[in-house]
Amino acid sequence: MNCEQPGNILDFRSDTVTKPTEAMRKAMYSAPVGDDVYGDDPSMNELQNYAANLLGMEDAIYACSGTMGNLMALMSHCNRGEGVLMGANSHTWKNEGGNVAGIAGVMPFPLDDSSGCPTIESIRGAYLPSGNVHYARTVLLVMENTHNSAGGVPISVDTFTRAALEAKSLGLKVHVDGARIFDAAVYFGVDVKEYSSKVDSIQFCLSKGLGAPMGSILCGQAEFIERARKHRKALGGGQRQSGIAAAAGLVALRDMRDRLADDHKNAALLAVLLAGAGLTVEDVPHRTNMVYFVLPDSSSDISAFVRDCAERGLLLGSAGGRRIRMVTHVGLDESAVRSAAGVISEVLAQ
Numbered sequence: 001m002n003c004e005q006p007g008n009i010l011d012f013r014s015d016t017v018t019k020p021t022e023a024m025r026k027a028m029y030s031a032p033v034g035d036d037v038y039g040d041d042p043s044m045n046e047l048q049n050y051a052a053n054l055l056g057m058e059d060a061i062y063a064c065s066g067t068m069g070n071l072m073a074l075m076s077h078c079n080r081g082e083g084v085l086m087g088a089n090s091h092t093w094k095n096e097g098g099n100v101a102g103i104a105g106v107m108p109f110p111l112d113d114s115s116g117c118p119t120i121e122s123i124r125g126a127y128l129p130s131g132n133v134h135y136a137r138t139v140l141l142v143m144e145n146t147h148n149s150a151g152g153v154p155i156s157v158d159t160f161t162r163a164a165l166e167a168k169s170l171g172l173k174v175h176v177d178g179a180r181i182f183d184a185a186v187y188f189g190v191d192v193k194e195y196s197s198k199v200d201s202i203q204f205c206l207s208k209g210l211g212a213p214m215g216s217i218l219c220g221q222a223e224f225i226e227r228a229r230k231h232r233k234a235l236g237g238g239q240r241q242s243g244i245a246a247a248a249g250l251v252a253l254r255d256m257r258d259r260l261a262d263d264h265k266n267a268a269l270l271a272v273l274l275a276g277a278g279l280t281v282e283d284v285p286h287r288t289n290m291v292y293f294v295l296p297d298s299s300s301d302i303s304a305f306v307r308d309c310a311e312r313g314l315l316l317g318s319a320g321g322r323r324i325r326m327v328t329h330v331g332l333d334e335s336a337v338r339s340a341a342g343v344i345s346e347v348l349a350q
C-alpha cells in the first residue's frame, strides 16, 4: 500500500493528512463518471449504494466534507428555531464554524459529553417539553462517535444505545457525527450496523482514517436523504463528475476499514512511550487513533514546543491550552511512532 509522506516528515497532526493510495489513484483515473446533480454518475451511485448497504440504511448521499454532511443532517431534521441537543465538546458545537446557528438557524443546547457520550442526565436536563410556548421545540440529539476532543474515545454499543433510546423516549430524532464511526466499530469488533440501526442518520468521513482524499457520506431514510439533497444543492455542494472522488471513496470503504486496528495499536504504543518520557498522557477508557497529552508547566510555551518538534520533522496538533493531540494513520507505522517519541524526548530535554 502506497501512502506517501512528504520527505521524512512525521505528520501526526490529524488522520486528515493521509494521501490517497495507489489503488485510489488508479480508481480515480479510470472511474466512469456522469453529472451527479442529475444523478447520472455511476461511480457516485455505486459508492452511495455501497455505503447505504454497509450501514443498513435506506439511502445515502455524498457530501463534500464531514462539516457539510452534519449540516445537511441538521437542516433536514430541523426547522429554524428548533432545538438540538449536542455535546458541549462536540465537533458540531465547537468546530464547524458556528454553522448550527449561522446557517441551519437551530438552537443548540450543550450536553455533558466530557467522557465521549452525552450523559443520560444531561439529555434529560436539556430537553424542553413541547407544549410550553416559551420553549424552542427540541427535535434532535447529535452524538459523536468516536469522540474527537474527549480523546478519540469510541462509544460502546451499549452506552450508545442507551443514549439513543433516551432521546427516542423523549420523541427526538438522533443524528450521529460518525466521522470516525469505523474506528469505533473496529475497536469493539462489531458490525457498524450495531450503531447505525439505533439512529435516524449518520455521517461518516472517507477522508480521515480511511484515507480517501475527500468526502463524507450521510446515511438515513430515503425521504430524509431527498431533503438532504436539496440542502446540499443550496449549500453549493451539488457537484458534477464527482465520481472521480467517489472512486477513491469506494476503495477507502472497501479496503481500508480493517487496517484501522493498526492505527489503534500504534496510538496505544505512542501513549506508552510518551508516558515513559514523563508526559501526562490523557487516560481514556478506550484508545483508538488519538493521543492527547499536556505539556508540563516546566517546559517551554506550547508554540515553541510545537515549532521545535516541527524543526525536527515532527508535526503535532495544538489542542488548546497546553494540550497537544497526536493522531496515528495509514501514513505512520510503528517505527514512525518510535521516532516521534524520540523527537519529543529530545525537545523536552533541551
Ligand SMILES: Cc1ncc(COP(=O)(O)O)c(C=O)c1O
Binding pocket: 064, 065, 066, 067, 068, 091, 092, 144, 146, 147, 148, 177, 179, 180, 205, 207, 216
Ligand atoms: C468528529 C468530527 N466530525 C466532523 C468533522 C468534520 O469533517 P471535515 O473536516 O471533513 O469537515 C471532523 C473533522 O476533523 C471531526 O473530527
